[in-house]
Amino acid sequence: METAKTKHPTFKYLILSLSLSFLLLFLFISLHPNRFQALLTTTVTENRPPHSAFVSSTEDLKIRPGYTSYDTYIQRQLNKTLNPKLREIWTTRDWDRKIQVFSRFFSDLKSGKFLADSSKCLCVGARVGQEVEALKRVGVADSIGIDLVPFPPLVIKGDFHNQPFDDETFDFEFSNVFDHALRPEKFIAEIERTLKSDGAAVLHVSLSRRGDKYSANDLYSVKPLVKLFRRSKLVRVRKVDGFGLDTEVVFRKTKKNITQRF
Secondary structure (H helix, E strand, C coil): CHHHHHHHHHHHHHHHHHHHHHHHHHHHHHHCHHHHHHHHHHHHHHCCCCCHHHCCCECCEEECCCCCCHHHHHHHHHHHHCCHHHHHHHHCCCHHHHHHHHHHHHHHHHHCCCCCCCCCEEEECCCCCHHHHHHHHCCCCCEEEEECCCECCCEEECECCECCCCCCCEEEEEECCHHHCCCHHHHHHHHHHHEEEEEEEEEEECCCCCCCCCCCEEECCCHHHHHHCCCEEEEEEEEEEECCEEEEEEEEECCCCCCCCC
16 A cells, blocks of 8 residues: 555656646647747658658659668769779770761751750760760760769769759750659759750650669659759650660740640
8 A cells, every 4th residue: 555655646747747748739839830830840851861852753753762862872873884894885885876876866956956056065964975976976066964973075073963054054955864863853953954045955765664773763754854844845755766765855945934734
């Protein structure tokens, strides 16, 4: 009996403390709902993987899982880009063949008035720069590429999620590495930021087959691209045969944000 009596007051204090805590929490929420929501949002965000706030999966665009941080994503991309066997293939066996194919693509884009000899051009994710060399060979001399690993003089170092260029620098931007973008909305936003008004952005993507093991997303239709290009109008979609990529999508940048339906 004595033991029960000594424990009983402790139990009362515990109940009283919990009641006061809940009461204070209720009062705080009632008086400062916005601050509570901000605190809750910050806590949830801090517990997510660092890149998750930028990742946007939809029905037709799926971000591949497995990246615990942006650094792990970058390292995985470097594993491919720095692979000595692949770099040897890109600069020897594949060099002329890819330049010829890219040259045909760019000549057609010139015929469609999306590209001109006077255009200032950027190739996004250019690796060793076959597409840059192709642009120069069809007469577009002011062309450069960016990639995580530079390949002078055709390709300089740059992350396509954060291009190292000023706003409205280029008349034309080309990329066939959209599937390697971990943050597709940032990838597209950077293209639109550095593209001049009325400039053309051309993407080669795969809709009928999945990318390789280094791809960071899977695209199933053009619809997500239309939504991501907020300052550009879709002007052409056509089938191509471009090293495993089957669709060419062309956007023309406008002077203001637009809403497109597809």
